[in-house]
Every structure is written in C-alpha cells, then in structure tokens.
Amino acid sequence: MCPLTIENAPLSRLCIHTITTKPWSIEEAASQYATAGVKGITVWRDALSGRDIGKTGRMLRDSGLSVVSLCRGGFFAFQDKVKREKALEDNRLAIEEAHQLGAPLIVLVCGADPAQSLEDSRKQIRDGISALIPEASAAGVKLAIEPLHPMYADTRSAINTLAQANDLAEELHSPQVGVAVDVYHLWWDPHLEKEIRRCGQNNHLFAFHVCDWKTPTLDMLNDRGLMGEGCIPLKKIRSWVEDAGFDGFIEVEIFSTEYWKKEQWEFMESIVAAYEKFV
Amino acid sequence: MCPLTIENAPLSRLCIHTITTKPWSIEEAASQYATAGVKGITVWRDALSGRDIGKTGRMLRDSGLSVVSLCRGGFFAFQDKVKREKALEDNRLAIEEAHQLGAPLIVLVCGADPAQSLEDSRKQIRDGISALIPEASAAGVKLAIEPLHPMYADTRSAINTLAQANDLAEELHSPQVGVAVDVYHLWWDPHLEKEIRRCGQNNHLFAFHVCDWKTPTLDMLNDRGLMGEGCIPLKKIRSWVEDAGFDGFIEVEIFSTEYWKKEQWEFMESIVAAYEKFV
Numbered sequence: 001m002c003p004l005t006i007e008n009a010p011l012s013r014l015c016i017h018t019i020t021t022k023p024w025s026i027e028e029a030a031s032q033y034a035t036a037g038v039k040g041i042t043v044w045r046d047a048l049s050g051r052d053i054g055k056t057g058r059m060l061r062d063s064g065l066s067v068v069s070l071c072r073g074g075f076f077a078f079q080d081k082v083k084r085e086k087a088l089e090d091n092r093l094a095i096e097e098a099h100q101l102g103a104p105l106i107v108l109v110c111g112a113d114p115a116q117s118l119e120d121s122r123k124q125i126r127d128g129i130s131a132l133i134p135e136a137s138a139a140g141v142k143l144a145i146e147p148l149h150p151m152y153a154d155t156r157s158a159i160n161t162l163a164q165a166n167d168l169a170e171e172l173h174s175p176q177v178g179v180a181v182d183v184y185h186l187w188w189d190p191h192l193e194k195e196i197r198r199c200g201q202n203n204h205l206f207a208f209h210v211c212d213w214k215t216p217t218l219d220m221l222n223d224r225g226l227m228g229e230g231c232i233p234l235k236k237i238r239s240w241v242e243d244a245g246f247d248g249f250i251e252v253e254i255f256s257t258e259y260w261k262k263e264q265w266e267f268m269e270s271i272v273a274a275y276e277k278f279v
Numbered sequence: 280m281c282p283l284t285i286e287n288a289p290l291s292r293l294c295i296h297t298i299t300t301k302p303w304s305i306e307e308a309a310s311q312y313a314t315a316g317v318k319g320i321t322v323w324r325d326a327l328s329g330r331d332i333g334k335t336g337r338m339l340r341d342s343g344l345s346v347v348s349l350c351r352g353g354f355f356a357f358q359d360k361v362k363r364e365k366a367l368e369d370n371r372l373a374i375e376e377a378h379q380l381g382a383p384l385i386v387l388v389c390g391a392d393p394a395q396s397l398e399d400s401r402k403q404i405r406d407g408i409s410a411l412i413p414e415a416s417a418a419g420v421k422l423a424i425e426p427l428h429p430m431y432a433d434t435r436s437a438i439n440t441l442a443q444a445n446d447l448a449e450e451l452h453s454p455q456v457g458v459a460v461d462v463y464h465l466w467w468d469p470h471l472e473k474e475i476r477r478c479g480q481n482n483h484l485f486a487f488h489v490c491d492w493k494t495p496t497l498d499m500l501n502d503r504g505l506m507g508e509g510c511i512p513l514k515k516i517r518s519w520v521e522d523a524g525f526d527g528f529i530e531v532e533i534f535s536t537e538y539w540k541k542e543q544w545e546f547m548e549s550i551v552a553a554y555e556k557f558v
Contacts, residue, residue: 114494114509114510115510117512117515118467118469149429149430150428150429150430150467150468151428151429151430151496151499153466153467154492154494154496154509154510155494155495160467160469161469164469187432188397188429188432188439189429190397190439190440190443213433215393215433215434216434217430217433217499220430220496220499230393230433231393231394231433233396236396
C-alpha cells in the first residue's frame with residue numbers, strides 16, 4: 001500500500017486526550033469535543049479530581065463520546081520497595097477509576113528509576129503489571145504497555161521500543177495486557193513496521209496515539225507538535241497500524257505549553273483540521 | 280565479569296574533546312590537558328579556525344598529546360541534491376584537515392533531513408560514506424559512524440542504534456569504516472551489550488565516548504552530565520567495550536552550557552576525578 005495515497009482517517013475515529021486541551025475542565029472538553037464532531041475521549045486522571053467518577057462517565061456518554069481509555073497507570077519501577085507497593089496501590093485505584101468511569105483500557109507509562117539499572121526497572125515493571133492482571137480482569141479493564149521514547153529512559157519508562165513492549169506483552173500472556181503505539185515515541189525506530197505487524201498478530205494492538213515531532217523541539221516533555229507540523233510519517237504509520245488489524249480510535253495526545261496558552265477552541269479546530277489532512 | 284568490581288580506567292587512556300572545554304583555545308586546552316596528565320585530545324574543527332593545521336598538530340604532539348580524532352564529518356542527508364554535494368565537499372575537506380592534523384579518525388554525525396523519510400536519509404548516508412572511502416583511504420584516515428540518540432533523528436542522524444551503525448559498517452565493508460560508541464546516545468538500548476560484542480568482532484569499534492545522562496536533562500543538546508552525575512552504567516558499558524577488544528582512548532565529550540560557564544581548569548580537574556572514579 002502506498003502511504004501517500006491512503007484515504008484520510010474518518011472523523012468518527014478521532015479521539016482527543018483531555019490533557020491535549022488541559023486548560024479545559026472535563027465538562028468543557030466534553031461539550032466542545034462533541035460540538036466539533038469528535039466521538040472519543042481519553043481521560044487523564046487529573047481531569048477527574050473532585051468529581052463523582054461514575055457520574056462523569058455518564059456525562060461523557062450522554063455527550064455522545066466514547067470513553068477510549070484512562071491515562072495513566074504505571075510507574076512501577078523504584079529501587080525503594082515501599083514506593084513500589086504504593087505504585088501498585090495507585091494502579092489498583094486507577095483500575096477502580098476506569099471501572100467507574102466506564103473506560104475499557106488504562107495506558108501504562110511503566111516507569112524507571114535512575115538509581116538502579118534499566119534491567120532492574122524492567123523486572124519491576126513486569127512484576128507490577130503481572131500483579132495487577134487479576135484485578136484488571138475482574139474489573140473488565142485492559143492494560144496497555146506504552147513504550148516511551150528513549151529520552152525518557154531515566155525516569156519515565158525503561159520500556160523504550162515497541163519490540164520491548166511486544167516481548168513483555170507476550171511474556172505476560174494475558175487477554176488483559178496489550179500495547180499502546182504512540183508515534184511520538186516510536187517514529188524513529190527502524191523496526192517499527194515489523195513490530196507493529198507483530199503487535200497486531202498477537203492481538204496486542206490496543207491503542208494508537210498521534211501528534212508530531214517538531215524541529216526544533218524546545219522542551220523534552222511539553223513541546224509536541226500538531227499533526228503535520230513535524231517529520232513523523234503519520235499516514236505511513238497509520239497504514240501499518242491498520243494493516244495490522246487496528247480499527248479503533250485514533251487518539252490525539254499533545255503536551256504543549258505553547259498550545260495550552262492559546263484559545264482552546266481555536267486549537268481544537270486546528271486539531272480536527274490537522275487530523276483530517278495529515279492523519 | 281562483574282561490572283562493579285572492574286578496575287578503574289587508567290589516566291593514560293583519558294582523552295578530552297576540545298568542545299568539552301569550549302571556552303579554551305586549542306593552545307590553552309593543549310597546555311592544560313597536558314599539565315593535568317591527560318594523554319589524548321579529540322579536536323573539533325571549530326578549534327582549528329584560522330590556524331595552520333599541520334603546525335597545530337605538531338604543537339599537540341609536542342605537548343605530549345595523541346590526536347585521537349577529528350570531530351566531525353557527516354551530515355550527508357539532504358533532500359536537496361546541491362546540499363548533498365556540498366556535504367561531500369565538506370567531508371573531503373575534513374579528510375584533508377585530519378590528514379594535516381595527524382588525526383587517524385574522523386567521527387561522522389551522519390545527518391537527517393526532516394523534509395524526507397528516514398529511509399531516504401539512511402540511503403544518502405550510505406552513499407555519502409561510500410563515496411568518501413577512496414579519499415579517506417588515500418589520506419590514511421578512518422571514518423567512524425556514530426549512532427546518535429533517537430531524540431536527534433529529525434535533523435542530526437537517521438542512524439540511531441548501534442545495530443544500525445553495525446549494519447551500515449558491515450554493508451560498506453571497508454577497513455576505513457567503523458563505528459564510534461557514545462554512551463550518551465546508546466545507554467538505553469536493550470541490545471547494547473550484544474551489539475558492542477558484534478562491533479568488536481567485526482573490528483569496527485573505532486572509538487568510545489563517555490559522559491553522563493542527567494536527571495532532569497534541561498536541554499536536548501547542551502546539558503550533558505559529568506561522569507557519575509547521571510544514570511549511565513559507565514563501568515558496565517566500559518567492560519563490554521573492553522571485552523569486545525577495545526583498548527584505545529576513552530574520550531570525554533560533554534556539551535554543557537552549565538560547565539562552559541565555569542572556570543575551565545576547575546571543570547577539567549572534575550573531569551579527571553570523575554574519570555578516575557566513575558569510568
């Protein structure tokens with residue numbers, strides 16, 4: 001398939017992460033997304049603060065939005081055992097929140113501790129996810145391992161390639177556990193096409209996140225680009241993801257100090273336009 | 280071999296890159312490095328500006344310093360053909376400079392152009408290096424492909440893992456072409472040990488660069504840490520490099536706005552101390 005000629009993604013598959021429009025409350029986001037014809041929302045946990053979670057889930061569905069996932073669980077890796085236990089508790093809380101909200105999936109940013117080796121962090125990640133499987137299963141909530149860009153290997157995730165995430169999901173071997181593919185983290189990887197195919201064959205391709213990589217990138221965390229602003233081959237990667245059998249929501253997850261400063265409804269119009277043109 | 284018990288690296292193998300002490304002229308750097316007992320210098324091309332290169336090389340050797348390499352060639356990847364030709368010219372000039380200086384090696388930062396695919400950039404990199412082999416051979420200068428961290432895949436290098444660099448060096452199959460292993464770029468890679476072994480078996484391990492990855496890293500380019508300040512397992516990686524047969528200079532390459540602001544002789548004392556303790 002020639003990536004330059006694939007059809008545009010339909011608006012019905014667009015999902016926006018609440019953090020993308022961080023200045024909005026979840027109520028404002030729901031109203032604005034729905035008005036713009038967006039059909040999916042991924043909820044960041046901070047957006048639920050102080051709210052009745054079950055009621056918020058109903059409000060989202062009543063607005064015509066599918067709750068795609070809850071962001072985020074994870075951060076399993078700590079040299080300190082007490083911190084690891086606290087992380088597990090927090091993940092159990094996330095599973096409960098996802099259940100109440102009606103979110104079928106939790107995205108896992110797996111964690112890393114610069115005070116220990118990556119190998120130790122990876123073992124703790126595996127043990128942490130493994131410990132959560134029974135509760136996730138009972139709650140009807142799936143868990144998606146999100147490999148993060150290697151520039152986050154010190155503190156955010158010791159899982160930095162799709163191959164590693166695929167290996168881990170295979171090893172854990174549970175219908176509850178799969179992988180989230182985020183173009184920002186993975187676009188550079190020479191094995192991306194092959195590993196997306198493998199992920200799909202394993203039925204582990206649970207989520208697909210998009211944004212863009214800007215040149216220059218001024219901040220390692222909060223300078224993500226709007227689709228089309230950067231160098232990520234979005235249509236090509238989407239074609240790989242779809243060839244691998246994925247037909248779920250395409251989630252726009254942009255952390256951007258610059259965009260958070262703008263009028264959010266203007267930004268959201270740009271998101272919809274960029275999605276229709278570049279994804 | 281247990282990495283925690285390996286012997287410290289001897290001072291006789293310490294090399295410093297001129298850019299590490301950027302505020303110093305090359306003449307000051309030579310004098311200060313030699314006084315501190317440093318035996319190797321890697322010369323960045325900007326340090327040669329306005330100088331007689333042959334004479335500068337003799338000055339370095341007369342100071343008791345081995346010229347380890349010239350930094351840097353590369354930047355082969357451009358969508359624009361004219362720019363690719365200019366890049367080749369500049370690399371030919373670098374080979375001539377290395378020859379005059381008496382540097383046996385040029386480090387290649389291979390380049391990337393966000394206006395084109397990584398695959399196109401990689402092809403141009405391969406073609407660029409291939410075109411230089413005859414001249415490098417005639418000048419007695421080797422070329423080291425330096426894989427760069429994936430956070431530089433947009434503009435600096437489309438070669439982002441040691442596996443890719445090894446593949447490329449194997450494909451080019453010339454005694455002139457090998458690889459530079461820099462811990463800053465590669466420490467996160469789950470295949471690093473295996474690929475270092477392969478690099479050594481191929482006789483392609485031409486250079487070894489050290490520094491550290493700080494938490495937090497405040498700038499993607501100029502916030503590298505002094506050895507011991509971060510999370511890179513330096514002794515472990517050195518043990519892999521030495522098990523792979525490398526016994527050359529260990530090169531300290533630190534870009535740091537913070538350190539460039541300090542008294543450079545104090546910084547250099549810290550480098551020597553950190554090298555003796557953490558490498």
